Amino acid sequence: MRLGLALIAMIKKELITRSRYMANALGTLITLYLVFMLMFLGVQGLAGGAIMGDGLESLVVGYITWFVLLISYQAVPYTILSEAQQGTLEQLYTAPLSFGALAAFKLIAEILVDMVLAVLLLLFIIATTGTSLHLDIPSLLPLLLLVIIGGSGLGFLLGGAALLIKRVQPYLQIVQFAIIILVASPVKGVWRWLPVTLPAHWMRQVMVRGQGLSQVPLPDWLAMIGAPSSASPSALSCSGFANCGPANWGSSATSSTACDNGATAVNQMAFVVAHTCVNMYWED
């Protein structure tokens, strides 16, 4: 009951703030749309006019999957960072709810609202490129969820690593490329076990080829659900965050505890990701 109220309040707050900064959201949307159109026209130019087969459809689905992955990946540092910057993290933490629940709710609210952007982007792209995709929602939702879990797992993993090992920070730059590999890599051999690769593959199968979830073979399910992304790293690094939780966070102005260093790491990480995603978020 109480948890439900808190979750709804988080989502409502997210919606209110986003809609109050509508210009930013629209800016993001337009930028992402333009980036896609550039890619689209470039690929068409290279292919000499027409892309063969279902190449275009795959490109659209790949782009959207990448976007969803990026959203969920950066929601983790952003969730912590934005509250820490606003100084409201401590106020949140004095609410009689567990830190885990609060963080999860914030994450859910964040991603849920971002999904609105993803859907709008998809609709724009479909409308202007004339692609036809199978929007089989019941089949897509579980796959989408797996992509989101994989992405936020990655966010936790790298965020946690950056908190613990400061030397990791410079390498976080690479993540933006790694993320594209996850979506675009083949689904053979060890690649299958990469986080998100299989769900991304099946999203293409569903949206482009019109296949359903019933066609996903058991080994794929096992790989998707058991993939390192979904379970262990996220749990593991979650604990990394929790250890360092807001308890003992000093006022950011005066203290330089490990956790504050951690916040800086997360900050840098968010910065890197934010760059990739072209001012997806706003600042006051």
Place this chain on the structure above:
Amino acid sequence: MQPVLEFNEVNKRFSAGGKAVQALDKVSFQVPPGTIFGLLGPNGAGKTTTVKAACGLVTPDSGSVTVGGCDILRQRNSALDQVAAVLEGNRNIYWRLTPRENLEFFAALRGRRPRAVKREIDDLLCLMDLAEKARTPARKLSRGMQQKLALAVALVSGAPVLLLDEPTLGLDVHTSLEIRNHLRRIAREEGRTVLVTTHDMHVVEDICAHVVIIDKGRVVANDSTQNLLRLFRFRSYDLTVGELAPDQCEALARIPHLHLEENNGSWQISLEVEDHALLWQVLDILRTRHTSIEAIRRRELNFEGVFMEILGRSET
């Protein structure tokens, strides 16, 4: 009466940049319900750390903190249910949300349904003179209004214990007075308990019934505000006397808490008397040579004086 907030031998050490700071050193005190309790101390004394320990933001190294009988570590949620904090500075509220939205959000986090608190929120907005600004994002409010909103957010939690860290810091005189009046009303009419930290003696003198003074993480005084004031008002004397002989000076120098100073031909004796016998003793020493007494003044200490006095004593 059962205390609603209790610190028991709480220790907390921070290490920053290779240097360790004992922020809290065996801090113990009890806050009875329905009072305004002051936590007074200079900068860096450990006030903020105390407040954070009382709302679960700082985990003590040892010792225990209980709110309404619930241990803040072992029964965290039950303890936090009973306490709301307005932390130092102006970031207790969401700047992008309006006052009403802030109140609704934090009420929901406390498990209170928006519909059930609507009336209460309306009343709070009125009470805090925020009704006109109910639709303005908080970041556009003045510092004083933001602080009043933060107080309203703490109130809408429904928690019986409020922790306010330097609630009047940086506010203009008028708003500071307004906030103090609200606190008085909250304690008197709503029966809530308020713990206020401050380094401003006027705030303590004005609203606190009881005060704990801390310095360098240690509790150096714990008494009713009235007692602390009375204690010092009547026990500090300045005497101006005529020429003193060497044996008199020697005798006087043996009296504890006595300060002697020559000032062109006359002598100044400052005396803090633990009991009045010492004053008689001084007078006796003066009588041995019929030293003239030019003036006796009872020094009136305000709270600031008491505070400095106590800090001075805790040094030695």
